[in-house]
Amino acid sequence: MKNKEYQLVIVGYGGMGSYHAKQLLKENKNINVVGTYDVMEERKAASITDGYKAYESLTAVLADDDVDFVLIATPNDVHKEIAIAALNAKKHVICEKPVTIYSEELVEIMQAAKLNDRTFIVHQNRRWDEDFLTIKKVYDEQIIGEVFHIESRVQGANGIPGDWRHLKEFGGGMVLDWGVHLLDQLLFMVDSKITSVYAQLSYVLGDEVDDGFQAFITFENGTTSLVEVGTTNFVQLPRWYTKGTQGTAVIHDWDINGKIVTQNLGENIEAPKPIKAGQGLTKTMAPPSEKAVSTLELPKVEKTMESFYDNVVSVVEGKAEPIVKNDEVLRVLQLIETIFKAAELNEVIKDFDKTRSHV
């Protein structure tokens, strides 16, 4: 099985673990999955069926000198323990998100990575999502002028899936599940300090963890944002809704349905005509006249970043900086802690970036 340069073992062979195995087979020519380790007997069996050796213990994985990489796809509460053990055994580590439940745990991992001179990188895969890269292009290239408001939503109707995601001690809940992606994307896009954070969590399903949230985050550069995850939404609002000084860009879904509408300026633009709206007239909310706006297609995204796994290999070989930097991941985790605090206190928390601790 050692037909590639690097040998990787997946720890935690559930939904995400087996997804990584398939992705590595398909997308990466340098990393070879040689085995898995999972505490559950049925997953050991699944691993063998899938053609991967099933290690008997984490110790056995770490003692195997042929193993270069450990990929962690377990529940969140044991990420730290496994990561530090793997780094101390001189393995490089790829870790599923959320990297840890508490930011202090990540700090410990980062210190272990430094001490052992090994790469630790978090699988914030949604930085490569086409919907996100499309909005990021709109933002970066000012296609709707300067973007000043961003709404990023994912809304499902299936409640919280799976088992441990319902439990606090395992790092369950939607802020840590989908929130970590949406917040990571937002902070990767908006290069500005966070000035205030307000959030409301939802507990309608009766779980001990949040089943969704709305977070309102403002930035020093004037950008405002609303980040939302829902699991009790039987109709979905658009995935992205962004406002710029010259127009609005909307992406409805992961198939990148959506559009851009921009404002036309000039002397020959007619004022809008008042419309009847309910029991009254409105000029403010009337549709703009025909010549006042243009509708454009969303821009096509070209590949500008290395893929996640290619970047992991480049980082290990000293050829590139990590696209997902640990300090960025730490900032997102600290932001999540701030969101929990803001929601619990029902207060706005200011100066996040001025007060957060750095490594």
Add this chain to the structure above:
Amino acid sequence: MKNKEYQLVIVGYGGMGSYHAKQLLKENKNINVVGTYDVMEERKAASITDGYKAYESLTAVLADDDVDFVLIATPNDVHKEIAIAALNAKKHVICEKPVTIYSEELVEIMQAAKLNDRTFIVHQNRRWDEDFLTIKKVYDEQIIGEVFHIESRVQGANGIPGDWRHLKEFGGGMVLDWGVHLLDQLLFMVDSKITSVYAQLSYVLGDEVDDGFQAFITFENGTTSLVEVGTTNFVQLPRWYTKGTQGTAVIHDWDINGKIVTQNLGENIEAPKPIKAGQGLTKTMAPPSEKAVSTLELPKVEKTMESFYDNVVSVVEGKAEPIVKNDEVLRVLQLIETIFKAAELNEVIKDFDKTRSHV
């Protein structure tokens, strides 16, 4: 022209003033528009063209014993002065919204109405809007179970229209213009104390007044809400988005396009299948299986309330309570002041209803 029981003079014959004249002609058989008063010569001329006597001064209107009602449709900063003068002259008063810029002014008007034993009623006409009454029916009749989250939005792309609406001293800005309607509707629907208020105002157009806002209001009964007005939105989100314990109801526009999707429970409901979404798999955000949800039409609203003007006549004749109660209007105005304060301080303001002053 005295072919109806009550004679009314419109003070302020701009867009809203002339709208009232037309509405009264069309909808009400008891109130007769006998004249107008406006400071602008061109509007005096328009009034005469439209067949209404143009009074030379407010004093002349108030001295006319034939006049039963004064309808105020001037800029907001002079509502109080005109209302109190009219009440002191023993006229009934109908006033455009926002009734006053500051809640203390409404308190003075309410005292003058009481002292003179005359009716003062605010034209919160959007309590009769079909989109609102449809959502109110969904809420009242628990068509999607218990509603726990309400989003109410109006989004235009035309900036702030008109002249005085750009200026603070005249009570301009979108919180006072459209916000007063959306907040009035919300409080008319949700019968619960407000526990917290957070808001962000938008000033992207460079006016001294807000060109839009997002307000997050929570209620003692657990309902959360987001009220939003925008004037720089080139694509519109739905007018109403509401979540209940058994489904979601959405109304897109004033033509009542929209739908209800509810959850089906039962043993034969299949779990959703994971979907590829961007660079990952998700079960949480996958569409529910076919049998898991039902799509319903929005309910039809039947007329259950007297029309605004019919109610005005009933109130004057002692036959009905006002549908738009002055204390409700006062509460909305105090909420608006709280929204301004929350936005200015960038803080959550708690216990609004416990601390607000009553008349």
